[in-house]
Amino acid sequence: MIDETGRIAAPAAQAAETRRDEESIPKLPAYSVIQQQLIDARDRLDREVTRLTRMHAFNARALRLDDDAEFIQAVAEAIVDIFELEFGTCWLFDDSGRIGEPIGILGLQAEMGCLHEAGSRLALSIASTPASQRAVVLAPEALAEIAPGIPIGQGIGAPCLSADGRLLALLAGGNTVSGLGFFEPATPELGEVFSLFAQQLAALIETRTGRATIEHQMTDLRRANQRLSMAVEVTQLVFWELDFVTGRLQFDHTTLPTLGLAANDPPDSLQDWVARIHPDDQAPFAEHVERAVIAVDSIFDFEYRMAYKRDEYQWIHTKGRIVERGEDGQPLLAVGTSMNITGRKEIEESVRTSEAQSRNLAAMLRLMCDNVPDMIWAKDLEDRYLFANKATCEQLLNAVDTNEPVGKTELDFALRERASRPEDPRWHTFGEHCQNSDVVTLVRGKSSVFEEYGNIKGKLVYLDVHKAPFRNETGKVIGTVGSARDISERKEFEAELELHRHRLEELVAQRTAELLETEARASHILRSSADGLFGVNSSGIITFVNPAACEMLGYQAEEVIGQSAHELFHHSRSDGTPYPADACPSHNALSLGQMARVDDEVYWHRDGHAIPVMYATHPMVQEGKVSGGVTSFVDMSEQREVARAREMALLAAENLARARSEFLANMSHEIRTPLNGVLGFAQIGYRNCEDSDKARNAFEKILTSGKLLLGIIDEILDFSKIEAGKLGVEQMEVSLVEVVGHAVELIGDRARAKRLEVRVRLESDLPATCISDPLRLGQVLINLLSNAVKFTEAGSVELSVSRQRDNLLFRVSDTGIGISADQLAQLFNPFQQADGSTSRRFGGTGLGLAISKRILELMGGHIRVESRLGVGSTFEFQLPYVPAVGGTTDPIAAPIANAPRIDKPLTGVTILVAEDNLINQMVLEETLGDDGARVVLASNGQEAVQRVIRDGRAAYDLVLMDMQMPEMDGLEATRRILAFAPDLPIIGQTAHAFSEEREKCFAAGMVAHIAKPIDPDELVQLVQTYVAARRGNRAPRVPPIPKTGNP
């Protein structure tokens, strides 16, 4: 709220205080400043409280930090946090006053070496100050000396001193030059708190140090105890002490269980101890005690059994000695240990048992070895026998008994044998031709098998020898062990087999050579084939492939063989979708045993592109079963490419034709629309200028020229449709009289202008109707008749129509200029007239005859011509005669006659004209008005609908409807009008000259269609026809024939 002076009125909520505020306004700024000072003071207090709180929190946390690095870093962070300085640093000093590592730092980037030096300088600097135990605020100059190269703008340092004045640590904090803009300045006031923090930290460090020392000593003690406990636990010793004076026996009771004695029931005297000893051991125990008592320095050492349960004993080993005697030599105190040795005793017993078992085992082994037929032995490293079984002694060594070989070598026995038959050097040669298998075995260090041979007692013997290194219990090799079996008989048998095998191999080699030769020939054929060939087994696995196939598929033969043909290159269809093997013709050829031939699939090249192929798979049948198949294939890429190119060219040609057709259609539309106006107004002018010959003449020329232009457009359009294959012929019931009459009527004016006689002769057997295309038939007739009139200067033109069996024969004769023989040959070619001068003299496109010929051919007919120069020409064409179903075949009775024109034929007729083009509106209004009609105009379809609905069903006799209009087109308007007035005849008019347009008209419900430019006479005739039909409540029998040349 502002008053007129621009002063702010008090807020509404404070209306009651407005007066007081206004009075105090001059003082308010000062009040604000003071209030702010109070707030700031309160804030400082808050911050000091916070600072102390955080110091306390730091102390609590630091006490838990055992690691020096963590601790010192926490100190640096605390300096930054508590004092809100940019950086904090802490150096720890050892007992000798040197800086230790690590150094705590936060918020400052500096190398460790620099920090060391800075710490040392700072320590010196502080020590040199008067109050060296306090914090020192450092000026920039001092900082530059302490930490050169580090851009410190402001700093504060404080020592942490022990109770005895030793430097424990040094703290520093501050701000860099760039941080001065933001951080708190290091003031003397801050220094006081900094000192306090340093003192607290010193106490903390001392506490940490003292605690560390105690913890160290405690740790040593705990370790010593642990070691002792472990020793006692491991040795299972029980310490005891025997007081001979009192007879008391003392133990550490906790150790008694190791002796099997209960800790709560210890033997408390020597007698009690002895009572628990096995009865058999009590006396020896007593003897040992007695000897120890008697003999000075004698040690009691005895093993005995002691009960730990009823009738169950453990072995105890007790050692002890007298450690104190009286002056009389009597024992006073003995100490010693006892140990449970039950385990050891059990081991000793086990060893004894084991030794006995070993002896038994040796005897058993000897017995077994001596009773097996194989030779078994053991030798030391010098080849001396340690053991030889009976078979070895008998079969190999010829030893006296099994003891004889021990300590002797095999050579000793061989020499003895040879010495017994010096005359026969082959008497004993065993082993001489073989390798030293003992050495080989030792070198190998593992079990080995040998085959050794030689003569024993004159007979060739083969032995199958097994040898192994002989190791003692420590694993050391001390010799060899071996066994051997006589395999002489088996060797003889094998020799015989070898001979047979050798013969067989020779036979196989011979057969193989023959096969290879056959294969080589087959392989050559495969390699030479330009087609791809591969063979598969019954599972579809490739067994061979020829180079052509490899080249086409991009694989090496070795990459393909062994692979599934389908999975390797026939896995997908041409569109990339998976091709299940079950659906593959090659696969089916194998499963069904039938040949398959395919020409529209692809194989896949190794690089991923598809190869269109034609392939044939022939199953291979052996013994009634399919053993595989052979597939030959051809790369169809080129053929497909050619076909594709052909299709593309065809498509391009079709597109071109379609484009041309559409262009021509549009051009036709664009020309017809203005031409409609030109011709319409020319017609109007012509009719209304009866008094002026000159004007009438001029309008007549405009009309003639316009119609000529229209004819040219129609011909070009027709020809383009024929070229594009779009010209169709219809099949409907046709009145020949009407078609012929219409054609003759159309050329009537021109013939009369040239004073030519036009004769029409319809034979008496000519049927009245037939099935044909009235439009096209009329077009041909008009073309021929027009030409006849055009090229005839005097005489007559005659049209005759007759039926000859199944054909209708049409003949147009004239007495015109005629055509030469040369010209006749080119006559039906497009753009050809008799000669170039013809065009200049008579005009025309030269398309008419070409179009007529094509139309007739489409209708199943043909045309021919006879002519003589200067005499005249006769064009004759035949069409198949198809009788109309239900129509009359009666010959026509009445000759054609031109109906006389009636003045104002449309008098009394009201026509609604829907037309958006202003020129066309004027033309129609004038044309129809001249003929007596009352014309009501609507500028679009919607307006036409509204008019009919507003004025009523009976208001109009007929509607002339344009097709293309804004707001609502003619088709939609027609449908809506007919929904309201179903009997109202509607005639469509359009500048599009295609039959499709006409069909759309009829589909919408129109009764007829007239193409622009509109022929006034034709229009009038149409209007008359349908108005009469409506008034007579009947429709015309067939749609009236549209205007010439308008398809």
Place this chain on the structure above:
Amino acid sequence: MLEFFSASTRMANPRRAITECLEVALGLDDQDCDLVIVNASIGHDLGELIAQTRVKCPSARVVATSCAGVVGREGVSESMKDVALMAIRGREFAVAHKNGIFGHNSFEKAVELATALKQAEPATSMVYLICPGIDIDNNGVISGFESVFGPEVTLFGATASDNMRGTATFQAVDGQVFQHAAFAVGFADPTLEVDTQAPHGFVAIGEPLVVTRAEGHRIFELDGRPAWPEYLVKLGLPATATLADTIPIGALAEQLSPELAGEYGNEHILRVVTHHDADGALQYATSCAAGTRLWLTMRDEERIFKDLDRLIVAMERQARGRKPVAVFQADCLARGRRLFNRIMKEELVQRMQHPFSTDGTPPPWLGMYGFGEYARLGGANAYHNYTTALAALYRK
């Protein structure tokens, strides 16, 4: 769909500060996310904070701004080493930034920034915006954004600050730290909508100062005299006073139209002086034409609390029983410890957070003390000073 997680702490070590915040916000197992927005007191190095964030959240975009203190679910803190962050998971956002934004080119740079953001995320429906706190024309910034996005896209956020010294403010995007950059986070989550409010609770007093010479956001003369000395005189401060001395008591008021005043609950909107040049010119927070009348103001604690309650009521009405998925708070640094003691400040924050809390736990909350605040007023975006601005994001 975007998900929000927040945490804050006061800690001198930047790596540990970020690690602790991320662990609190996202848990110990997986701290990776898609976007992290960091507010940090001016004593922290934004580069170090961002580096640690990227270590912990390698997939995330990271943006950060300097401020005078932070507010989080954990409460409020205004030390030199505060960090608060909002971690976001989800893809429906985009980040854009433009360096070199000053008072003289605020509009053009804002257009560039908004255009870049719109190109990156055409479906942006709301924008978290951070601009430099010094040498900036915030009217130009808002106009630039609205020329690209239209007034219907809500801007919220703040201008960066230092600790009220007016020396420098910082912004960071991913690995880069800037002094004169603006960044924008465009949210395009179709399930989200935003509601903003911004009251101040100050009253205008006395006769207005008239701006007699100004250019853009710089005011050269007040009442025909050099602006800075005249400003100090009017405030009753000595000529040696610093910017930090002026900010708590030096809010300048511009009159609002009656329609806006009704919605705002105050007839004036406040502006702060963020810097003064050597030639005595004031750097104003928005453009200010010659002839503008500026009133001095007084703080009214009772009204501050009442206006805050009014804000809460208005936002609760808008919430229609929903709890926000996240709240972004921008407070004027003059409303921090230089205005309220710790207990009052905590009470204010408690009052703000309580209505949004579920079982006593506030929603993910990211707040800062900056130089100024963005919040809507009168159906369009507006810039405020000396306010508490809340932007509450709700699921539709």
